[in-house]
Structures are given as structure tokens and as C-alpha cells.
Amino acid sequence: MSTRADHQNSAQGPGGARPDTTGPGAARPGLLVALPPHERADESVARIMWAVVLALIPTTLAGLYFYGIRAALVTLVAVAAAVAAEHFIVRYMLKRETSTVTDGSAVVTGMLLAFNVPASLPLWQIILGALVAIGVGKMAFGGIGNNPFNPALVGRAFMLISFPADMTTWPVPGAARMSLDLSAVTGATPLGIVKDVGSVGLSALDLPSYLDLFLGRIGGCVGEASALAVILGGLFLVWRGYVPLPVPLAFLGSIALVTGIAWVVDPGVYIDPLYHILAGGAMLGAWFMVTDMTTTPMSLKGRVVFAASAGVITALIRLFGGFPEGVSYSILIMNALVPVIDRHMKPRKFGYGKQAGAAASAGGAR
Amino acid sequence: MSKYKTFTLGGVHPPANKLTGHLPIRDLEPRGTIAIPLSQHIGKPAELVVERGSEVRVGTLLARASGFISAPVHSSVSGKVKKIDSVVDAQGHRREAVVITVDGDEWEESIDTSPDLLEEIPLDRRMIASRIADSGIVGAGGAAFPTAVKFSIPEGRSVDTLIINGVECEPYLTADHRVMLEQADELIVGTRILMHEAGTARAIIGIESNKADAIELLQERIRIKAREGKIPEGFITVLALKERYPQGGEKQLIEAALGREVPSGRLPLDINCVVSNVSTAVAVYQAVQKNRPFIDRVVTVTGHKLVAAGGGGNFRVRIGTPVSALVDAAGGLPEDTAKIIMGGPMTGRAIPSLDVPITKGSGGLILMDASEASRLAVKNCIRCARCVGVCPMGLEPYLLEKLVQHERYEDAEKEGILDCIECGSCNYACPSNRPLLDWIRLGKGKVVELRRSRMRGNQ
Numbered sequence: 001m002s003t004r005a006d007h008q009n010s011a012q013g014p015g016g017a018r019p020d021t022t023g024p025g026a027a028r029p030g031l032l033v034a035l036p037p038h039e040r041a042d043e044s045v046a047r048i049m050w051a052v053v054l055a056l057i058p059t060t061l062a063g064l065y066f067y068g069i070r071a072a073l074v075t076l077v078a079v080a081a082a083v084a085a086e087h088f089i090v091r092y093m094l095k096r097e098t099s100t101v102t103d104g105s106a107v108v109t110g111m112l113l114a115f116n117v118p119a120s121l122p123l124w125q126i127i128l129g130a131l132v133a134i135g136v137g138k139m140a141f142g143g144i145g146n147n148p149f150n151p152a153l154v155g156r157a158f159m160l161i162s163f164p165a166d167m168t169t170w171p172v173p174g175a176a177r178m179s180l181d182l183s184a185v186t187g188a189t190p191l192g193i194v195k196d197v198g199s200v201g202l203s204a205l206d207l208p209s210y211l212d213l214f215l216g217r218i219g220g221c222v223g224e225a226s227a228l229a230v231i232l233g234g235l236f237l238v239w240r241g242y243v244p245l246p247v248p249l250a251f252l253g254s255i256a257l258v259t260g261i262a263w264v265v266d267p268g269v270y271i272d273p274l275y276h277i278l279a280g281g282a283m284l285g286a287w288f289m290v291t292d293m294t295t296t297p298m299s300l301k302g303r304v305v306f307a308a309s310a311g312v313i314t315a316l317i318r319l320f321g322g323f324p325e326g327v328s329y330s331i332l333i334m335n336a337l338v339p340v341i342d343r344h345m346k347p348r349k350f351g352y353g354k355q356a357g358a359a360a361s362a363g364g365a366r
Numbered sequence: 367m368s369k370y371k372t373f374t375l376g377g378v379h380p381p382a383n384k385l386t387g388h389l390p391i392r393d394l395e396p397r398g399t400i401a402i403p404l405s406q407h408i409g410k411p412a413e414l415v416v417e418r419g420s421e422v423r424v425g426t427l428l429a430r431a432s433g434f435i436s437a438p439v440h441s442s443v444s445g446k447v448k449k450i451d452s453v454v455d456a457q458g459h460r461r462e463a464v465v466i467t468v469d470g471d472e473w474e475e476s477i478d479t480s481p482d483l484l485e486e487i488p489l490d491r492r493m494i495a496s497r498i499a500d501s502g503i504v505g506a507g508g509a510a511f512p513t514a515v516k517f518s519i520p521e522g523r524s525v526d527t528l529i530i531n532g533v534e535c536e537p538y539l540t541a542d543h544r545v546m547l548e549q550a551d552e553l554i555v556g557t558r559i560l561m562h563e564a565g566t567a568r569a570i571i572g573i574e575s576n577k578a579d580a581i582e583l584l585q586e587r588i589r590i591k592a593r594e595g596k597i598p599e600g601f602i603t604v605l606a607l608k609e610r611y612p613q614g615g616e617k618q619l620i621e622a623a624l625g626r627e628v629p630s631g632r633l634p635l636d637i638n639c640v641v642s643n644v645s646t647a648v649a650v651y652q653a654v655q656k657n658r659p660f661i662d663r664v665v666t667v668t669g670h671k672l673v674a675a676g677g678g679g680n681f682r683v684r685i686g687t688p689v690s691a692l693v694d695a696a697g698g699l700p701e702d703t704a705k706i707i708m709g710g711p712m713t714g715r716a717i718p719s720l721d722v723p724i725t726k727g728s729g730g731l732i733l734m735d736a737s738e739a740s741r742l743a744v745k746n747c748i749r750c751a752r753c754v755g756v757c758p759m760g761l762e763p764y765l766l767e768k769l770v771q772h773e774r775y776e777d778a779e780k781e782g783i784l785d786c787i788e789c790g791s792c793n794y795a796c797p798s799n800r801p802l803l804d805w806i807r808l809g810k811g812k813v814v815e816l817r818r819s820r821m822r823g824n825q
Contacts, residue, residue: 031719032705032739033458035804037712037790038732039380039537043797045748103745145746145798242750293750298762300755342765349760349782350375350617351630 045144048293049104051240055233056111056288062216062226067119068177071222075114077123081130082110089139105144109133112152115223115284116328117159120171120186125163129155149335150295153328170219187219190279194271195324201268213278220280227283234287247296248286250304252277254311262319270319281327282314289327295335302345310334370575370608373618376758377610378791380537380712382576386668387540389679391548394687394695396443396471401453401463402428402686406725407504408511409435416464420447425474425659428464431499437512437726438502439464442661442684444472456708456715456722463723466686477658483551484655485596487559494563494654501653502660502726506645510727513646517563525564525640529623530557532573532580532644533607533614536710539730541664542644544680546573546580549648550587556651557602564640569602570623571644574609581606611712612789616641618758630785645729660726661685667696669733675700683724689731690720696731705739707732712790745798753792753802759785763792763802770809779813786810 063071086106087099100106113133117126133155141147160167172187190208208218216226223230237243256273263270276282281289290296290307297306310330317326405411412429416422422441429439445468452460473479488494499514519525530553534542546553553571561569573581585604591597605623612618617628619641626637634641642650645663652658662684672678677697689706693699699720707714708728716739753763761782769778783806792802 030704031716033716033718034705034739034741035716035807036707036709036714036788037793037803038705038707038714038716038734038739039711039790039794040742040799041378041380041795041797043752043795044799045745045797048748048750048797105748143746145748294748296749298749298751298754298764300751303751347754347757347760347762348375349630349785350621350758351627351632351785353627 045105046103048242049108051242052108052237052288053104053111055236056108056115056223058229058232059115059223059226059284060111062229063115063119063222065177066173066216066225067171067222068179070171070180071119073180074117074119074121074123074126074222075111078114078117078126078130079107079110081127082106082113082134085131085134086139086143089135090143094139100143103144106134106138109138109151109155112150112223112284112288113155116152116156116221116281117167118170118220119222120169120181121159121163121166125159125166128162129159132158145294147294148338149332150289150292153289153332153335156328157332172219173217173225189220189224189324190218190275191318191324192219194275195318202271203268207271207275210274210278213275218279221284223284224281227278230283230287234283234291237287237291242293243287243291244300244303246300247291247303247307251286251290251307251311251314252282254308255282255315258312258315259319262315276315276318280318280325285310285314285327285331289331290334295331295338297338297341297345299342299345299347301347302341305345306334306338306341309337370606371622372608372610373613373622373758375760376756376791377612377618378756378794379610380794382609383537383668383670384540384543384576385538385670385673386666386678386680387543387577389540389544391544391664391680391682392695394681394683394692396468396684396687398688398691399448399465399467400443400684400686400688401451401465401721401723402439402442403453403455403461403463403723403725404429404439405461406439406510406685406727407437408509409433409437409515411462412436412439412502414450414462414464416441416447418447418449421445422447422466423472423474424661425477431502431512435512435515437504437514438500438659440502440659440661441466442686443468445469454719454722455725456717456728458715458718463686478656479658483555485551485555487555487562488654489562491563494559497654497657498563498650501649501658503646503649503653504660504726506643506649506663506726506729510725513642513650516640516642517560519564519635519640523635524638525566525635526568526638527624527640528557528561528564528566528569529619529639529641530560530569530571530644530647531614531616531619531641532571532577532584533619534577535574535609535611535614536712536714536730537611538668538732539666539710540668541666541680541729543577543580545645545648545664546577547583550583552648552651553584553644554587554591554597554602555655556647556649558597559650559654560640560642560647561601567598567601571602571604572607572613572619572623573604574613575606576609578606612758612787612791615758615787615789617787630782663724663726663728665692665724665728666730667692667733668730669700669703669735670738671700671702671735672697672733685726686723688720689717689722689724692724692731693720693733700733700735702735703733704736705734707734712794713788741801742799744800747798747800750797752795752797756791756795758789758791759787761786763806764800766809767800767802767805770805770812773812775809775812775816778809779816783809783813 133151137151137154259276260273313330314326410433413432423444426441453463503513504510
């Protein structure tokens with residue numbers, strides 16, 4: 001039997017290699033035998049995840065601009081904690097040989113988690129949140145791809161019930177850009193203002209303008225400041241083919257629809273739909289949460305239904321629930337329903353259509 | 367939006383890599399020994415009619431069709447039958463083959479070897495049918511289904527459109543492209559014969575837009591024939607299609623051209639269509655007009671290293687020629703060749719040895735080096751849904767993979783696993799390098815077994 005090295009030598013002879021099999025039809029050493037296809041697209045999980053990281057950069061910068069260096073610090077700490085947690089679990093608890101952190105998904109989770117908390121949050125709290133997001137939300141289910149719930153939202157839900165005061169204290173945008181302590185200047189979020197309308201009526205409130213909402217001069221989580229920055233990142237993902245445009249539109253559309261009905265019924269108490277989709281976490285949820293691949297359905301139809309349902313639940317929580325904001329809970333609720341959606345919302349199969357059925361009956365049995 | 371038509375569901379767009387499209391077809395002279403397998407088609411192997419020591423010429427019948435779905439096999443060379451032996455085919459199976467020592471190039475006298483174009487087609491459909499059947503023509507697009515069987519239209523059925531498949535959507539392959547350019551007139555006559563045989567007055571030649579020269583040439587030739595009164599206006603049309611894989615799949619091509627879907631588990635005939643490859647149509651011309659059996663075909667020999675070194679091309683090769691002879695003629699095996707694919711890179715088989723013979727269904731040889739040939743490490747499914755999005759049959763490959771892994775074959779059957787056309791788009795698109803099609807293929811086999819045992823149970 002010749003070896004692979006022999007082959008490479010023999011192939012240098014004139015006229016290329018001669019077949020040097022040991023008998024008729026014997027397999028040639030060194031030739032790979034595999035089933036088709038033999039081509040694959042230039043795509044990988046890491047490429048997708050790092051593209052999401054890139055898409056989150058405008059929002060990171062907006063957070064930095066409006067809430068100062070404290071926002072950047074929270075983001076950095078969240079990312080570092082998420083990456084460290086995943087690396088530790090994979091290498092030392094699961095004892096796998098290669099860490100999965102290079103795929104970038106832990107970075108995405110860390111960033112999204114930081115974008116869902118106030119910039120003033122104590123750092124030990126964001127570290128704990130990141131540990132829960134990665135440990136409970138992701139690795140407990142088997143790591144990337146296996147988690148039923150969005151890990152960042154699992155972390156946020158944990159923090160909201162563990163540190164309710166710190167999680168709902170909002171720094172005022174632009175007030176203390178260079179300060180690491182934002183506790184001195186706090187304010188309300190746009191949704192918080194309209195939630196506490198009470199009996200005074202909306203017209204009596206001091207509401208931020210739509211331009212402020214769009215650009216980000218509002219109180220809120222790190223990633224909630226600027227709708228514009230989020231949309232920029234989202235459109236980048238649409239352009240790269242990682243986000244189907246109907247999905248974020250379905251989410252925002254259904255929020256607008258439900259809040260719009262309430263607004264039409266009683267504009268004195270309920271704010272208009274444009275305010276709803278520009279304020280709070282609606283934009284971040286629309287472009288980066290309901291579009292998460294792992295925790296949403298598999299068919300496009302299913303994804304649109306998922307997004308639209310999450311939008312309805314968000315609106316209902318905002319309008320009638322105990323919290324001013326409902327994006328993260330609505331998405332977590334819908335995450336739990338993904339297997340049901342997957343079972344019932346199948347893609348259209350070829351050869352089962354109306355046309356195909358008619359042709360089949362016309363053709364008769366064969 | 368593109369101005370070209372295409373199919374509706376799924377599809378991918380791999381780099382075309384048509385490295386040899388500009389290289390004219392070269393004849394490869396038969397030499398040495400060749401091995402002609404008795405089973406080069408779907409159906410029963412042919413029945414041997416020669417024995418060791420028999421003298422044969424080009425076109426001599428070696429084995430006749432046995433049963434309804436089968437095809438005869440002819441000698442592609444002149445010489446002496448050295449032995450009847452088993453050879454390893456592209457799938458890695460050992461198959462019975464006639465091994466012939468080549469001596470000269472004597473043709474059977476019944477074959478018209480002149481280069482003249484014979485445009486007058488016979489009107490006797492039975493005569494056409496028997497010529498097609500006797501010449502051993504099988505689908506040259508890869509599936510190798512006997513053409514005579516495909517065109518034996520049962521009582522009560524009719525064909526309104528014949529579709530000639532010049533799509534060649536597989537990357538790398540350029541054999542059909544060259545055939546369309548160099549044998550356009552024969553293709554048109556072959557198409558007319560098949561139309562007559564199928565009883566239809568409409569034929570559509572589907573070609574992807576990346577072969578603009580073939581589209582233009584065929585349109586031009588058809589216009590001239592119509593002007594000369596040889597064919598009616600609108601009798602044969604050329605349809606330019608958008609580049610998209612797997613457009614050359616029969617079901618996808620029909621849908622792209624006519625908007626009709628072949629119902630699940632049915633045949634194109636059920637929606638009044640028949641599809642035939644361009645090279646098959648040329649073979650039909652040669653069989654009916656020249657009495658020439660299916661003894662050779664055009665094969666693309668390609669690969670990045672090979673072509674960069676000035677090798678590669680499109681070769682007219684006698685059936686049974688070993689891959690080694692073809693590779694030598696095309697410039698020799700690049701030294702770090704790690705994989706040899708017979709067929710296209712999406713559906714072709716990686717062959718185990720250079721002794722594998724060229725058969726009626728082999729359209730290409732692709733030489734890949736290790737960097738192109740290796741499979742990457744399989745990662746977790748991240749539910750990105752690309753496999754679902756690219757499946758041209760509307761299936762959910764990720765789900766089929768899971769069901770087959772858990773041996774839930776009945777569920778896989780309900781999910782339509784048998785509708786899978788094995789185009790490989792799901793595997794191609796998967797960012798986690800999951801071997802989705804490997805699992806689906808395994809599952810299809812199991813489901814077919816399941817159905818068989820169910821049928822036995824019902825009897």
C-alpha cells in the first residue's frame with residue numbers, strides 16, 4: 001500500500017499521476033470519498049454572530065453619547081462577564097477541548113443584556129445578570145442553538161425581580177457624560193411618564209418630542225436611547241440577509257395597531273402609536289430580539305406570527321399591565337410558544353398546492 | 367427584479383465556477399482497455415449477449431434491455447472482449463462490466479458516420495420509439511432514466527409541452543453548454559423528433575442566463591428554420607432563466623417554465639409535460655437519424671488547479687473509458703488532488719479510484735484539492751432557518767435531520783422526506799456545516815423500506 005506522501009511524489013511525474021491502485025477498482029489512497037454536495041456556502045455561525053455585534057455598534061455609540069462613559073463601562077463589563085462565564089462553563093465544567101466563545105454569540109448576549117439595563121446599574125449586578133443569562137439562559141440547555149429563551153432576556157428578567165429599584169432608576173441623557181456615578185441625576189422613561197398619567201390626562205404631561213425619541217434624548221436603558229441607531233444596525237442585518245424585514249415590521253406594526261386602537265378610543269389617556277414604537281425597548285426588541293434565530297420559529301410565516309404576537313402582548317402589557325414596558329416579557333412568553341408555532345406553521349411544500357391537487361385529480365391514479 | 371423567469375421556492379446561488387465554458391469539445395481517442403458496465407441506468411441491468419473473446423466493433427450490442435425499465439448497452443470501441451468482470455462504479459458499488467481491449471476504431475456498418483445533418487424526420491412513431499429504445503439512450507443529465515420508457519406515453523395521457531433542459535445549473539459543468547453551441551442543429555432536429563414522439567407541438571428549451579451565447583445561437587437557428595419553413599413559428603422556443611440552483615431539477619424547471627407543480631409522488635406526465643436533457647436530445651438525433659447508439663458523451667474535466675495549469679476542457683469520451691485516461695488527456699492529476707467528483711459538485715459522487723469508468727450519466731469530472739474537498743467540523747444547529755428557506759421542495763431539513771437521528775421514520779415520512787430531490791441546497795447553506803442531506807438520504811432509505819413492509823403487510 002502506498003501512502004499519501006508516495007502519491008504526492010508520483011504525481012510529479014510527466015503526464016500527471018498514473019493510477020497506482022493495488023488491484024482493479026481498488027480505492028486510491030488519499031482520495032476522499034464523500035456524499036454530495038461537495039460545495040458549501042461561505043458562511044458560518046461566527047460570521048453571523050460577529051455581524052450582529054457589528055450591527056449593535058451604532059447603539060453602543062448612542063449609549064455612550066447619551067449616557068456617558070458609564071454606559072460603555074456597563075456594556076464592557078456585561079460582555080466580559082458573559083464571555084468569561086461561557087468559557088469557564090465550556091472548558092472547566094463541561095470539560096470540552098475547545099471553547100465556543102470565538103463564535104461571538106456570548107458577546108452578542110452580553111451586549112444585548114447591557115442594552116436592557118440602565119447605565120447607572122451597579123456593576124456587580126450586571127455581572128450576576130450575565131452569569132444567569134449565559135449559565136441558566138444558554139449553557140444549561142446545551143449552549144448555542146439549544147436555548148429556548150433569549151439568554152439576554154432571561155438575564156434581564158432575573159435582574160428585574162432581584163434588583164427592582166436599581167433596574168428602574170433611569171439616568172437623564174447627557175447629564176453626566178464623564179461621570180461614573182449617575183445616581184445623582186435620574187429621571188423617568190418616556191413610557192414611565194405616560195404610564196403614570198393617572199387622572200391628569202396626557203395633555204398635562206411634559207412629554208419628549210418625537211425627534212428626541214428618534215434620536216435618543218430620552219431616559220431609559222443603555223440600548224433604548226436612540227431608535228435611529230438601532231434601526232441602522234437592524235437594516236445592516238437585513239442587508240446581510242440575516243433578518244427578514246417582515247419580522248421587525250410585524251412586531252412594530254402590531255404594537256402600533258393595538259396601541260393605536262387604544263389611542264383612538266381615548267386619546268386623553270393613551271399615547272399615540274408612533275410614541276409607542278419609538279419609546280422604550282420596542283426598536284431594540286424589533287430588530288435584535290424577535291429576530292433572534294435560535295429562539296424564534298423556523299418558517300418565515302412562523303416568524304412573522306411570532307413577532308406580531310409578541311407585539312400584541314407588548315402593547316397589552318404597556319397599556320393594561322403593571323409595568324410601563326412589556327417588550328422583554330412578551331418575547332419570553334412567545335419564546336415558550338415557539339415549538340407550537342413550529343408544529344403548526346409549516347412552509348408551503350412543493351407539489352401539494354391547489355394547482356398541483358387539481359392536476360393530480362385530473363391526471364388520475366398512476 | 368430580474369427579467370428572467372425562475373422557480374418559486376427556495377434555491378441557492380453557488381459560485382458558477384464555469385472554468386471550461388469557452389473550451390471547444392475535443393474528441394478523446396479510445397485506447398488501452400475500457401470497461402462498460404451493464405447497469406448504467408435506473409432499472410434492471412442489461413442482459414449480456416457477448417462473451418469473453420468476442421470481437422466487437424463500435425456500436426455492437428453487448429447486452430440487451432431486460433424488462434420494461436432497462437436499456438441496452440453497446441460497445442463504444444472496436445476490439446476484443448478481454449473478460450466479463452466487476453468494476454467499481456462512481457457510487458463505489460461493484461458492477462458487472464464488459465472489459466474490452468481496444469484495437470483500431472472500426473464502426474458497425476449500419477451506423478451513418480458522415481457529418482451530414484439529416485433534417486427529414488421519420489413520421490412513424492413506432493419506428494422512432496424502437497430506434498430510441500434499441501440505441502440505449504438514457505437521460506444524460508445524471509439520473510440516467512431510460513429515455514424510451516419516459517417517452518412511451520400511456521393510453522389516455524397527453525403531453526402539451528416538451529421541455530428541453532439546457533439549464534446546467536450545477537457549478538463547474540459546461541458539457542451541455544458546449545453541446546448547445548456546437549451541436550445546435552442536431553439538438554433542434556432531436557427536439558423535433560422527441561416532440562413528434564410525445565405528440566406535442568410545443569417545446570421549450572430552458573437555459574440559464576449565464577449561457578447567453580447558447581441562448582442567442584439557438585434562437586437564431588430556430589428563427590432560420592422557421593423562415594425556411596422547416597418548423598412552424600413558435601414551435602420551439604428558447605427560455606432564458608435566472609441563474610439559480612437547482613433550476614435544472616425537473617420539477618423546478620417545469621415550474622419555472624410553465625408555472626405548474628408536479629404533484630408529490632407524481633411524474634411530469636401527470637401535468638402533461640416531459641423533460642429531456644439537451645445531450646439526450648442530441649443522442650436521440652444520432653440514434654434516429656444516424657442509427658448511432660449511445661456510445662459516447664461529452665464530459666467536462668475541470669478543477670481550479672487543473673485549469674490554472676492550462677488543463678481541463680470538454681471531451682467527447684467513449685462510454686467505459688477509465689477516469690484516469692480522461693484525466694491524463696486533460697493535463698494530468700494535480701499533485702494535491704484530494705477528491706475527484708463524477709458529476710457536478712452539488713449532486714455528483716466522489717469516486718474512490720481512477721479506474722471508475724465514464725458511464726452514460728457522467729457529465730463531469732471535478733478535481734478538488736484538500737482545502738476545497740474537506741468537510742468542516744459540525745457545530746450546533748442555531749435554528750437560523752436557512753435550510754428551510756433554501757429547500758426548493760418546501761421541506762424542513764433541520765426537522766428531517768432530527769427525526770431521522772431519533773429513528774422517527776414515520777414522522778419523517780409525514781413531513782415529506784420522500785419529496786426531497788437531494789439537491790443539497792440545505793447542506794450547502796448550513797452555517798454550522800451540518801450534514802443534513804446525509805441524514806435525509808438515510809431516512810429516505812428507511813422510509814422506503816417501511817413502505818415496502820407496509821405493502822407486504824397489506825397483501
